[in-house]
Amino acid sequence: MTTHRTPFRLVAAIAAGTAAALVMAACSSGGTASTSSSSKPVDGGSLTYAIANDPITLNPTGTGAGNDTLAITRQLVDSLLWQDPSDGSLKPWLATKYSANADATAFTFDLRSGVTFSDGTAFDATAVKDTFDDIASAGASSTAAASFSGYTGTKVVDDDTVEVDFSTPNAAFPNATASVALGIVAPKTTETPFDDRADGKAVIGTGPFTLQSYTKNTSTVLTKRKDYDWGPAARSNAGAAHLSKVTFQVVPEASVRTGSLQSGQLDAISSVQPSDVDTLQAQYDLVTRANPGQVFGLTFNQKRPIVSDLVVRKAIAQAVDPKAVRDTALNDLFKVADSVLGSTTPGYADTSSGSAASSGSATYDPKAAAAALDDAGWKKGSDGIRSKDGTKLQLKLVWITNFGPNQTSLELIQQELGKVGVGVTLESGTVPQYLANLTSGDWDLSWDNSSRADGDVLRSKFSSSGAQSIGASDTTLDALFTKELSQSSASDRSATFGEIQQRIASQVDFVPVHELTSIIAPATDVHGIVFGADTRLDQLTGAWKDAS
Known part of the structure; x- marks a missing residue:
C-alpha cells in the first residue's frame, strides 16, 4: 500500500465550528486528566477500573449499557478521525485526510498504511467499506444507524482510499466517524452475524488493547497490543499503551466503588456520584468534564x-x-x-x-x-x-x-x-x-x-x-x-x-x-486517564501507574 503524507485537509466549515465551545468544556469542568507525577510514565502494570453496569455487548455498534460499554469498546477499536477534546477539531487517525463534495453527499477518506487488526489482518479500504455496510444493514440494531441516513454505499477507490456516498446531504458524517460506534472492525468481525458479537470474541479491531476475557456482570479483561503505533499524533501517547492489562470491574453500587477505591482494591472508579465528590476531592485529583x-x-x-x-x-x-x-x-x-x-x-x-x-x-x-x-x-x-x-x-x-x-x-x-x-x-x-x-x-x-x-x-x-x-x-x-x-x-x-x-x-x-458532568476518581498512583471530546473515557494509551 502507498503511504500518504499529504497534510490532513479538513472540511473547515464542518470541523472548525466545534472549537470554541469545546475549549470552554475542557477548561470549565475542573480539569480533564489526573495530576501527572513528576516522573516519566512507567511501562507495565495493570489497572482495575470500576464501572457501574455490565457492558451488555462488546460489539462497538451494538446497543449496550451506554458510557460503560463505550469505555471498553473504545479500547478495542480505532476510528477514521479523532475529535480533539481541547478544541473539538477533527484530526487524523486511521484516515490521514478527508474531503467532502459541495452538497455534503460524498466523503473521501485517504487511509493510513501500515495498520493491522489484532488478528494480523491488514487495515485497508475494504475493511472500512465492510464495516460501514455492516452498520447500515444492521439498521435499528445499531447505535450508529442515525449516522447512515440516506447511505447508498462505500466505494473502494483503491487500497488506501474510500468514498462514502449518501443520497441526501449528511454534513454530520465526518464528526460521526470519530465515534466509537463507527470504529473499524476486521473482516472476521463483519463475517460474524451481528447478534453473535456481544461477548466480544468476534470483535477484532486495530485498537491498543485486545480482549482477554469477558464475564457477564463481573468483569472485562483487556491486554495491550505491543505493536500498536498509530494513535492520533495529538494525543499524549500515540504508540503502545503503558499499561499491560486493564480490568473493567462491574461494581453497581456507588458507595462500594468509593469504598473500594479508598481501601486500595480499585485503581480508578467511574460514575462518581455527586454525594461522594466532597469526600473524594479531599483525597484524589478528580477527572471531570461537562458532557456535550x-x-x-x-x-x-x-x-x-x-x-x-x-x-x-x-x-x-x-x-x-x-x-x-x-x-x-x-x-x-x-x-x-x-x-x-x-x-x-x-x-x-x-x-x-x-x-x-x-x-x-x-x-x-x-x-x-x-x-x-x-x-x-x-x-x-x-x-x-x-x-x-x-x-x-x-x-x-x-x-x-x-x-x-x-x-x-x-x-x-x-x-x-x-x-x-x-x-x-x-x-x-x-x-x-x-x-x-x-x-x-x-x-x-x-x-x-x-x-x-x-x-x-x-x-x-x-x-x-x-x-x-x-x-x-x-x-x-x-x-x-x-x-x-x-x-x-x-x-x-x-x-x-x-x-x-x-x-x-x-x-x-x-x-x-x-x-451532565462525568467524574472519574483515579488512585493517587494512577495518571493519564482522560475523557474524549464526547466526555466518555478515551483510549487508555496515555494512562500509567507509579512503579511499586
Whole structure:
C-alpha cells in the first residue's frame, strides 16, 4: 500500500465550528486528566477500573449499557478521525485526510498504511467499506444507524482510499466517524452475524488493547497490543499503551466503588456520584468534564393523546424548577440546563427566559401552569389529580437507574407536578429495560440524556424520521434538520442548530433540567486517564501507574 503524507485537509466549515465551545468544556469542568507525577510514565502494570453496569455487548455498534460499554469498546477499536477534546477539531487517525463534495453527499477518506487488526489482518479500504455496510444493514440494531441516513454505499477507490456516498446531504458524517460506534472492525468481525458479537470474541479491531476475557456482570479483561503505533499524533501517547492489562470491574453500587477505591482494591472508579465528590476531592485529583449533547430532562411521547397537547406540555414545563432539582440532587459541578443542548456542544444556544432566543419558551411558574390547566378543562379531583372528560391527568415516566441522582431528581419532579394536579408514575429499569419500555410505546414522559459533541445528536429523537422519534410530526423541525445536514459552513450550521433548539423550546418537546458532568476518581498512583471530546473515557494509551 502507498503511504500518504499529504497534510490532513479538513472540511473547515464542518470541523472548525466545534472549537470554541469545546475549549470552554475542557477548561470549565475542573480539569480533564489526573495530576501527572513528576516522573516519566512507567511501562507495565495493570489497572482495575470500576464501572457501574455490565457492558451488555462488546460489539462497538451494538446497543449496550451506554458510557460503560463505550469505555471498553473504545479500547478495542480505532476510528477514521479523532475529535480533539481541547478544541473539538477533527484530526487524523486511521484516515490521514478527508474531503467532502459541495452538497455534503460524498466523503473521501485517504487511509493510513501500515495498520493491522489484532488478528494480523491488514487495515485497508475494504475493511472500512465492510464495516460501514455492516452498520447500515444492521439498521435499528445499531447505535450508529442515525449516522447512515440516506447511505447508498462505500466505494473502494483503491487500497488506501474510500468514498462514502449518501443520497441526501449528511454534513454530520465526518464528526460521526470519530465515534466509537463507527470504529473499524476486521473482516472476521463483519463475517460474524451481528447478534453473535456481544461477548466480544468476534470483535477484532486495530485498537491498543485486545480482549482477554469477558464475564457477564463481573468483569472485562483487556491486554495491550505491543505493536500498536498509530494513535492520533495529538494525543499524549500515540504508540503502545503503558499499561499491560486493564480490568473493567462491574461494581453497581456507588458507595462500594468509593469504598473500594479508598481501601486500595480499585485503581480508578467511574460514575462518581455527586454525594461522594466532597469526600473524594479531599483525597484524589478528580477527572471531570461537562458532557456535550442532549442534557438531562423530560421528553414527551407525543403519540400519546394527553401529552400531544401543547397546553399540557407547557404546564408541565412551568411546574418543574430545574434549579431546585439540581440543588437537591446534584452540586455545582452540574450546570442548570437552559437548552436541550448542553452548553459545551457546538451550536449551543440559550433558549431560557430572558435569553435572545427565548421567544415562546416555558419558564418555571407553577401558578401559571395551574391556571392554564384550569382554563383547558383539567379539573382537580378529590385525590388532587386533574381529569378531563373522564380521563385522568396521570402519566407514566420511564427512566434508567444507571445514574444515582436520577431517582432523587425524579421524585422531586413528581412532587412538583403533583402540586399542580399532574399525577406521575415512575417506572425505573436497567438500560435494557428502559429501551424495552421506549420500544413498547407505553410511556408519556422519559428522562434521559445523550452525549455527543455535535448538535445533530437531536435528530434521532426530534425529527419525525428519527430512530427514536417522539412522534411530533413537526414539518418545521424536520426542515431544519434537513437544512443542517446540507450546510457546509460551520457558522451556518451552528445558526441552524440555534433555530432547532428554539423550535424544540417553543413547542415544549423537551423540558431541560440539568447538564451532565462525568467524574472519574483515579488512585493517587494512577495518571493519564482522560475523557474524549464526547466526555466518555478515551483510549487508555496515555494512562500509567507509579512503579511499586
